[in-house]
Amino acid sequence: MNEFLEQLRKQVPGLLINTDAAVIAQACTDWRKRYRTSALAVLEPMNTRQVQAIVKTCDAFNVAISTQGGNTGLVGGAVPAAEGHAATRAHVVLKTSRIREVLKLDESNMTLTASAGYTLHEIQEFADAHGFLFPLSLASEGTCTLGGNLASNAGGVAVLRYGNTRELCLGLEFINAQGELCGDLRGLRKNNTGYDLRHLLIGSEGTLGLITTACMKVYPRPQSRCVAWLNVENIHAATEALGYIQKRLYSELSSYEWMNAQAIDVVEGQFPARAPKHGQQGDHVLAEFTSLGTEFELRDRVQTALAELLDDLASVQNVTLAQNGREIELFWALRENISEAQAKHGLNVKHDVACPVSALPRFHDMALQSIEEHGIDVCPVLFGHLGDGNLHFNLSAPAGKDAATFLDQHQSTLNSLVHEAILNCGGTISAEHGIGQLKASLLQQVTSTSNYNMFKALKQAMDPADLFNPGKVIIV
Numbered sequence: 001m002n003e004f005l006e007q008l009r010k011q012v013p014g015l016l017i018n019t020d021a022a023v024i025a026q027a028c029t030d031w032r033k034r035y036r037t038s039a040l041a042v043l044e045p046m047n048t049r050q051v052q053a054i055v056k057t058c059d060a061f062n063v064a065i066s067t068q069g070g071n072t073g074l075v076g077g078a079v080p081a082a083e084g085h086a087a088t089r090a091h092v093v094l095k096t097s098r099i100r101e102v103l104k105l106d107e108s109n110m111t112l113t114a115s116a117g118y119t120l121h122e123i124q125e126f127a128d129a130h131g132f133l134f135p136l137s138l139a140s141e142g143t144c145t146l147g148g149n150l151a152s153n154a155g156g157v158a159v160l161r162y163g164n165t166r167e168l169c170l171g172l173e174f175i176n177a178q179g180e181l182c183g184d185l186r187g188l189r190k191n192n193t194g195y196d197l198r199h200l201l202i203g204s205e206g207t208l209g210l211i212t213t214a215c216m217k218v219y220p221r222p223q224s225r226c227v228a229w230l231n232v233e234n235i236h237a238a239t240e241a242l243g244y245i246q247k248r249l250y251s252e253l254s255s256y257e258w259m260n261a262q263a264i265d266v267v268e269g270q271f272p273a274r275a276p277k278h279g280q281q282g283d284h285v286l287a288e289f290t291s292l293g294t295e296f297e298l299r300d301r302v303q304t305a306l307a308e309l310l311d312d313l314a315s316v317q318n319v320t321l322a323q324n325g326r327e328i329e330l331f332w333a334l335r336e337n338i339s340e341a342q343a344k345h346g347l348n349v350k351h352d353v354a355c356p357v358s359a360l361p362r363f364h365d366m367a368l369q370s371i372e373e374h375g376i377d378v379c380p381v382l383f384g385h386l387g388d389g390n391l392h393f394n395l396s397a398p399a400g401k402d403a404a405t406f407l408d409q410h411q412s413t414l415n416s417l418v419h420e421a422i423l424n425c426g427g428t429i430s431a432e433h434g435i436g437q438l439k440a441s442l443l444q445q446v447t448s449t450s451n452y453n454m455f456k457a458l459k460q461a462m463d464p465a466d467l468f469n470p471g472k473v474i475i476v
């Protein structure tokens with residue numbers, strides 16, 4: 001493979017090619033440290049032309065490309081495949097973080113055009129500096145990249161109001177498996193001319209092409225913000241309260257996050273902040289409201305609606321409004337620190353599931369009941385974007401039990417039971433984290449043959465040599 005690297009140097013002048021063992025090892029280890037694979041080199045192109053030349057050279061030498069943005073994905077999508085035929089292929093990791101050719105805003109069109117390598121946080125800051133909001137918001141925003149957000153169709157905490165990454169994208173450019181530049185950045189809100197390649201690339205997890213630039217929607221920056229913490233009896237109450245609030249404050253509600261008592265126990269155990277009125281029986285909801293009007297008007301509307309909610313729904317026990325910016329941060333920290341607190345607490349069996357909001361309580365009860373019926377003792381640390389019908393249904397070992405042994409004994413049964421329950425409720429086994437290599441065989445099991453064959457046909461048509469991310473999403 002020395003010949004390949006030599007050719008790469010020739011064909012892509014100025015390309016950063018790193019063959020240092022420590023750099024390769026780091027790039028081949030995923031965020032959750034489930035996969036530790038290897039590659040010939042880590043490539044860091046600076047622009048679209050270099051990406052085109054890399055793809056052509058890799059194609060000529062049959063070297064697979066594992067595209068990597070911030071490497072914060074949770075399903076092993078950004079590191080070379082660890083198992084199966086794909087694991088025997090020679091790979092390079094192509095890091096996109098230096099692709100930063102474009103970052104501009106069109107105020108009248110309300111769009112922002114940016115290269116794939118910018119982090120989400122940089123893009124939010126750029127929009128904010130121009131008086132706009134780029135609403136995509138994830139706990140990994142300091143590290144994840146725009147390209148990775150698009151490739152994984154990231155969701156996050158503001159989907160309820162603004163939609164996921166797909167809904168925010170008006171156009172993108174990508175390099176196909178032949179090394180050609182495809183797509184467009186015109187930022188059109190109406191364009192019915194042929195197939196819309198943008199939607200094929202969004203959520204394709206780097207298996208159909210390499211996204212280099214995208215044109216995204218921006219919104220007017222809200223002028224006021226109000227955050228409420230609700231103590232509720234259970235997930236049934238949280239779902240009922242959501243319907244009540246949406247009827248009154250539909251345009252203002254931007255996030256609606258549910259957490260069970262154990263999730264708050266875990267986060268309070270690892271971080272000093274305390275949730276309002278924690279200790280009484282029940283679950284928690286964080287609801288955020290924003291508006292283009294004044295703080296006073298928004299607070300007044302939210303206070304009135306939530307006071308009525310307390311009167312009308314007995315299963316809502318208490319409502320606390322954050323009094324200032326510090327309290328808003330504190331409330332959000334409780335929600336955003338759950339994953340990290342749970343990781344510190346020990347290994348757990350994770351599920352990222354979704355179903356219609358109306359079916360979520362049924363799914364919740366069905367999954368827990370079925371786990372109980374199988375005699376498995378778990379500590380359910382459950383939370384998520386209830387407003388989007390999406391739960392992170394994470395199951396930890398009960399207190400005093402060894403986490404690794406718990407995983408060894410029960411992981412596979414717990415996965416089957418949770419997936420069976422969510423499919424039973426008309427839902428999906430992956431709401432926002434995607435498929436990657438972690439769930440590639442599961443995808444085949446839960447997808448109809450006709451749909452899976454269409455997936456395969458698309459992959460084969462767009463990437464006949466299986467150059468991009470082999471062994472991920474679709475097994476060809």
Ligand SMILES: Cc1cc2nc3c(=O)[nH]c(=O)nc-3n(C[C@H](O)[C@H](O)[C@H](O)COP(=O)(O)OP(=O)(O)OC[C@H]3O[C@@H](n4cnc5c(N)ncnc54)[C@H](O)[C@@H]3O)c2cc1C
Pocket residue numbers: 031066067068069070071072073074076077078096116137138139140143144145146147148149150151152153154155156157205206207209210211212339432433436469
């Ligand atoms: C703490 C934490 C919180 C998170 N919270 C959320 C959340 O709330 N909602 C949510 O949806 N996700 C969440 N995630 C996971 C989420 O998918 C990522 O954070 C993010 O979208 C991935 O971006 P990335 O740049 O890190 O991509 P990577 O991890 O580098 O890659 C992800 C996938 O995209 C592909 N890819 C990357 N860049 C490109 C490109 N330019 N062209 C083509 N393919 C590409 C990769 O090959 C891989 O398959 C979270 C992750 C962490 C660690």
